[in-house]
Amino acid sequence: MHGSRGSFSGHPSTRAVARSGALLALLAAGWLASVLGAPQDSVQGVVQKILYVHVPCAFAAYLGFLVTGVSGALYLWRGEARFDRVAAASAEVGLLFCSLVIVTGPIWAKATWGHWWAWDPRLTVTLLQWFIYLAYLLLRSFTEGDERAARFAAVYGLLGVFAIPLNYFAIELFGSAAMHPENLQRGSLGAGMGLPFLAGVLTALAAYLHLLLLRADSIERRNALQELLEARGS
Amino acid sequence: MRVLLAVLWKDLLSEWRSRDRVVAMLIFSLLVAVVFHFSLPGGAGARSQAQAPGLLWIAYIFAAVLGLNRAFSVELENDALSGLALVPVDRGYVFLGKALANTAILGVVQAVTAVVFALFFQLDLLPIALPLAGVVALGSLGVTAAGTLFAAVAVRTRFREVMLPLLLLPLLVPVLAGAVRATAALLQGDSAPWDALQLLIVTDAIYWIVSFLGFEYVLDE
Numbered sequence: 001m002h003g004s005r006g007s008f009s010g011h012p013s014t015r016a017v018a019r020s021g022a023l024l025a026l027l028a029a030g031w032l033a034s035v036l037g038a039p040q041d042s043v044q045g046v047v048q049k050i051l052y053v054h055v056p057c058a059f060a061a062y063l064g065f066l067v068t069g070v071s072g073a074l075y076l077w078r079g080e081a082r083f084d085r086v087a088a089a090s091a092e093v094g095l096l097f098c099s100l101v102i103v104t105g106p107i108w109a110k111a112t113w114g115h116w117w118a119w120d121p122r123l124t125v126t127l128l129q130w131f132i133y134l135a136y137l138l139l140r141s142f143t144e145g146d147e148r149a150a151r152f153a154a155v156y157g158l159l160g161v162f163a164i165p166l167n168y169f170a171i172e173l174f175g176s177a178a179m180h181p182e183n184l185q186r187g188s189l190g191a192g193m194g195l196p197f198l199a200g201v202l203t204a205l206a207a208y209l210h211l212l213l214l215r216a217d218s219i220e221r222r223n224a225l226q227e228l229l230e231a232r233g234s
Numbered sequence: 235m236r237v238l239l240a241v242l243w244k245d246l247l248s249e250w251r252s253r254d255r256v257v258a259m260l261i262f263s264l265l266v267a268v269v270f271h272f273s274l275p276g277g278a279g280a281r282s283q284a285q286a287p288g289l290l291w292i293a294y295i296f297a298a299v300l301g302l303n304r305a306f307s308v309e310l311e312n313d314a315l316s317g318l319a320l321v322p323v324d325r326g327y328v329f330l331g332k333a334l335a336n337t338a339i340l341g342v343v344q345a346v347t348a349v350v351f352a353l354f355f356q357l358d359l360l361p362i363a364l365p366l367a368g369v370v371a372l373g374s375l376g377v378t379a380a381g382t383l384f385a386a387v388a389v390r391t392r393f394r395e396v397m398l399p400l401l402l403l404p405l406l407v408p409v410l411a412g413a414v415r416a417t418a419a420l421l422q423g424d425s426a427p428w429d430a431l432q433l434l435i436v437t438d439a440i441y442w443i444v445s446f447l448g449f450e451y452v453l454d455e
Contacts, residue, residue: 076451131404138400142391148454152387155448156401159380162440163405169433170411 013217020210027206031199038196047111052196054104056204057097058126063208064094065129068136069161072154081223082216084150087157088140089215093208095133101126121171128167132160146223237323241331248308249339255304256339259297263347266293267354286355287417290348291373291410297343298336298377299399305336305385315389319453329449333382333442340374362420369426372434373413379441380405386452408437 031052041048067090075083105123106116117123136156143149249255270289274282309315318328348366352359359366381402388397412433416426 128404128407135400135404139387139391139397142393142397143387144390144392148390151451151454152390155383155444155451156387158448159383159405159441159444162444163408166408166433166437166440169436170408 013213013220017210017213017217020206020213024203024206024210027199027203031196031203034196034199038193041193045111047108049196050104050108051193052200054101054108055197056200057100057104059201060204060208061094061097061101061126061129063205064090064097064212065133065161065164067212068094068133068157072157075150076154076158081150082220084154085216085219085223086212087150087154088219089212091133091136091140091153091157092215093211095130095137096211097204097208098126098130098133102130119171121168124171125164125167129164132163136160235327237321237327238331238334241318241328242335245332245335246338249335255301256342258304259301259339259343260346262300263293263297263343264350266296267347267350271354283355283357283421286351286357287414287421290351290417291414293347293351294340294344294370294374295377295403295406295410297347298340298374298381299402301339301343302336302378302381302385302402303388303395303398305332305382306389310389315453325450325453326446328453329382329386329446332386333378333445336382337371337374337378340378341371344370344374357421365426366417366420369413369416369420369431369434372416372431372438373409375438376409376413376434376441377402377406379438379445383445383448383452386449390454405441408433412437 035049035052038049038052040046068087071083071087071090074080075087105126109118110116136153139156140149140153143152267289270293274285276282306315309318319325321328345367348359348370351357381398384398384401387401388394391397412430415430416434419426419430
């Protein structure tokens with residue numbers, strides 16, 4: 001740990017947060033411009049543009065989940081607090097993006113399929129992922145003892161990561177007709193749609209990174225403050 | 235190995251003497267079966283037979299959660315959790331003993347519940363008794379592995395009765411999917427589909443292994 005430092009300005013985490021924030025602002029501006037300039041889909045109309053939000057958010061949500069699982073495993077292995085901080089932060093940010101996916105998806109679905117929801121494999125797995133994230137965060141909040149919470153959360157995060165591919169097989173088994181559009185392939189997007197999509201993905205990843213660093217930094221400060229208060233109190 | 239058997243024997247013996255978990259789980263399952271009758275349009279009976287596999291597994295899972303909530307309560311109430319944690323071997327063996335005991339207890343409840351369901355839903359279970367027992371065993375193993383791990387986790391949290399199902403249910407979807415599919419096929423007179431069994435076996439294996447390894451980090455003093 002960095003010991004008793006007076007202030008956090010100039011601290012590596014703060015600089016990283018600021019830099020990732022600047023990168024995000026830049027990418028977001030470019031993305032917004034490209035979305036506004038993108039052509040409208042002839043069949044779906046303007047609602048198709050949700051694709052530029054929905055799919056990037058999905059990438060970020062999956063990434064967050066993976067990072068939570070891996071970081072938790074590293075924490076169990078190495079015992080270093082920073083791995084736990086990253087795991088916790090990643091779960092919170094991932095839950096945010098997962099929520100965005102679940103909100104934007106049905107908006108598009110209602111406009112194109114005519115109903116808000118379908119028990120399609122991808123939707124179901126995303127919903128389950130949302131519940132697992134939520135359970136992870138509740139576990140962290142309700143466990144008595146910070147170190148214990150970190151351990152418990154790491155084990156749960158690991159099991160959660162395994163649950164996702166298992167769920168894919170499980171739902172395919174139930175034979176639910178896959179209504180969700182297939183994975184995008186080269187050329188499957190119309191002309192002029194590739195750029196806003198790519199910009200969206202980059203923006204989402206930058207947003208994930210920025211929020212992750214922000215949150216991890218915030219957790220670190222809070223923990224340091226707690227330690228200081230405890231040291232003062234004793 | 236000795237630790238595993240010791241824990242297993244202790245749990246089964248104390249359950250046999252008090253029978254509190256089994257009785258509670260059984261009564262609960264029966265009540266759930268009755269409630270199904272009133273909640274289904276047309277009541278449980280020949281017309282609702284198609285729903286029977288799903289409802290049976292819902293009853294099983296609810297009963298399992300009820301039982302698992304009490305899995306570590308004896309140790310907690312008697313301040314004996316440290317005793318479990320201080321075993322001279324890998325704590326995973328404590329997990330194995332506990333999980334196997336939970337599976338056995340759940341199995342007894344499941345057998346009786348199946349008979350009750352057969353009565354209420356007018357099912358003929360006798361010809362498929364053995365394969366059904368196999369499928370139920372596979373499903374239960376998945377439930378008790380993750381369930382025992384999370385029971386040990388939940389016992390250290392606030393709102394532990396709520397935490398256990400919150401943690402457990404999302405992870406039980408693969409087990410539920412495979413088990414219901416296999417049960418439904420058996421009830422229709424077909425053999426259990428291989429992909430359902432495969433899903434169950436793979437899920438069980440992953441859950442048992444990860445829970446065994448993870449128990450080391452979960453059972454603390």
